[in-house]
Amino acid sequence: xxxxxxxxxxxxxxxxxxxxxxxxxxxxxxxxxxxxxxxxxxxxxxxxxxxxxxxxxxxxxxxxxxxxxxxxxxxxxxxxxxxxxxxxxxxxxxxxxxxxxxxxxxxxxxxxxxxxxxxxxxxxxxxxxxxxxxxxxxxxx
Numbered sequence: 001x002x003x004x005x006x007x008x009x010x011x012x013x014x015x016x017x018x019x020x021x022x023x024x025x026x027x028x029x030x031x032x033x034x035x036x037x038x039x040x041x042x043x044x045x046x047x048x049x050x051x052x053x054x055x056x057x058x059x060x061x062x063x064x065x066x067x068x069x070x071x072x073x074x075x076x077x078x079x080x081x082x083x084x085x086x087x088x089x090x091x092x093x094x095x096x097x098x099x100x101x102x103x104x105x106x107x108x109x110x111x112x113x114x115x116x117x118x119x120x121x122x123x124x125x126x127x128x129x130x131x132x133x134x135x136x137x138x139x140x141x
Contacts, residue, residue, distance in 0.1 A: 010105050018082045019043040025085040046078065
């Protein structure tokens with residue numbers, strides 16, 4: 001994973017939004033006690049699994065070491081599920097926005113391991129993925 005501050009900030013925001021989507025879906029789709037069990041419990045379980053499983057290169061000690069492809073598969077499953085839940089909640093515009101930002105994050109900031117901040121994605125420097133006014137902030141200094 002790329003440790004550029006913009007990447008880390010965007011990744012953090014996407015992860016929080018993902019958890020909020022699961023919580024909102026659970027709280028709005030269920031009744032009674034199951035509303036709270038699913039609306040609060042599901043995001044907590046997702047966050048716990050995400051926090052416990054680490055790949056090589058992640059900061060901190062891994063409680064459970066997993067290969068990168070498995071982590072990527074888990075993340076893809078969560079992001080696709082979150083977008084699906086937004087569609088279920090009839091929040092299509094938010095779903096499309098979430099999908100677009102998530103894809104741009106993975107392509108331009110290289111969570112797909114084919115990327116580095118200096119070489120870019122598939123040889124394209126990262127500052128070419130964005131508007132020229134942002135290129136100063138995205139170049140390594």
